[in-house]
Amino acid sequence: MLDLHGFRDGDRSYLEDVVRHYGGLVRAVIRSFADGPDDEEDLFQDVWLRVLMKRESYSGQASFEAWLHRVAGNVCRSRSRRNTERAARLGWAKQMGVLMSFHWEAPDPLETMVSEEELAELAAAVQGLPPQEGRAVELRFMQGRSAREIADEMGIKESTARATGRSALGRLRRWRKE
Amino acid sequence: MECPDIDRLIDLYHGRLVDAELERHVTDCPSCRTDWKLLCCLPLVGDHELQVPEAWVQGVMARWAREEGAEGPTRATLGDALLAAALGAVASGATLMAGGSMGMGPPALLLVFLVAPALLAWFVLPGRGVRSRDP
Numbered sequence: 001m002l003d004l005h006g007f008r009d010g011d012r013s014y015l016e017d018v019v020r021h022y023g024g025l026v027r028a029v030i031r032s033f034a035d036g037p038d039d040e041e042d043l044f045q046d047v048w049l050r051v052l053m054k055r056e057s058y059s060g061q062a063s064f065e066a067w068l069h070r071v072a073g074n075v076c077r078s079r080s081r082r083n084t085e086r087a088a089r090l091g092w093a094k095q096m097g098v099l100m101s102f103h104w105e106a107p108d109p110l111e112t113m114v115s116e117e118e119l120a121e122l123a124a125a126v127q128g129l130p131p132q133e134g135r136a137v138e139l140r141f142m143q144g145r146s147a148r149e150i151a152d153e154m155g156i157k158e159s160t161a162r163a164t165g166r167s168a169l170g171r172l173r174r175w176r177k178e
Numbered sequence: 179m180e181c182p183d184i185d186r187l188i189d190l191y192h193g194r195l196v197d198a199e200l201e202r203h204v205t206d207c208p209s210c211r212t213d214w215k216l217l218c219c220l221p222l223v224g225d226h227e228l229q230v231p232e233a234w235v236q237g238v239m240a241r242w243a244r245e246e247g248a249e250g251p252t253r254a255t256l257g258d259a260l261l262a263a264a265l266g267a268v269a270s271g272a273t274l275m276a277g278g279s280m281g282m283g284p285p286a287l288l289l290v291f292l293v294a295p296a297l298l299a300w301f302v303l304p305g306r307g308v309r310s311r312d313p
Contacts, residue, residue, distance in 0.1 A: 012239065019238050023230030028221045031228075033192060041234055048238040049245060073218060080193025122216075123223035141220040144192060147185070166184055172216055 002064040032144025033076035133168035179203045191217045
């Protein structure tokens with residue numbers, strides 16, 4: 001349980017404990033965005049730097065895990081989007097579209113507070129998938145691999161890898177309907 | 179707009195796709211929000227016990243200390259101010275004595291009194307007045 005006052009006060013040793021304690025959650029979020037171990041460490045630092053610099057904006061109303069999850073996702077996505085935009089060398093008109101969308105805030109999946117119980121139910125749903133679908137979900141959605149990489153790893157066609165992921169997601173959608 | 183293929187949603191989630199129209203759709207469409215929620219939550223149901231190397235933790239703390247130092251206000255410490263005042267007084271006294279012995283009148287002495295210490299402090303104290311907050 002996070003000590004809100006300790007967190008906001010910025011005591012170095014306490015914050016160090018926070019990074020250590022919640023580091024696994026951040027790693028779980030960032031690893032599908034990272035391009036190798038060095039990049040994962042860089043991303044880990046980027047996320048925590050944002051968290052520590054913006055710690056006073058955490059009100060304590062939502063759970064700390066939810067807030068941390070959101071910050072981590074936003075940092076990762078922002079970085080990827082910058083890279084995507086840079087790489088694409090878009091024309092001016094398209095750039096305008098990008099600029100307009102730059103401040104888009106992704107829907108926050110945890111704004112409705114996904115509880116530990118619900119996450120456990122989702123984990124059980126993943127466990128209950130047929131083995132091939134379960135493996136595809138792990139590679140695709142947890143590790144962020146491409147369909148081609150999954151196909152290579154599982155020894156199946158790329159189209160099959162896509163279809164398997166789609167089928168798995170279809171089953172998992174029943175986990176929670178809005 | 180029709181709901182996108184899951185591959186496009188995955189690309190959007192990972193920031194590999196930037197599409198304003200699609201972003202608006204995902205924000206508004208309940209079905210896509212459910213998929214988005216799945217994409218966000220699935221990483222959390224993987225390894226619950228992901229370990230973090232201690233070097234990563236120390237790396238974060240070192241970088242935070244550097245960044246905080248860079249963003250901190252630049253202000254003189256009391257020691258810096260006292261040192262500057264003492265040097266200014268010594269320099270002023272010396273210039274007044276030197277100016278008087280050279281037969282300077284009051285306006286010239288006043289000018290020397292004001293300008294000389296400032297110049298001296300500027301040369302002698304480069305970078306002073308900025309608190310170093312490096313870790």
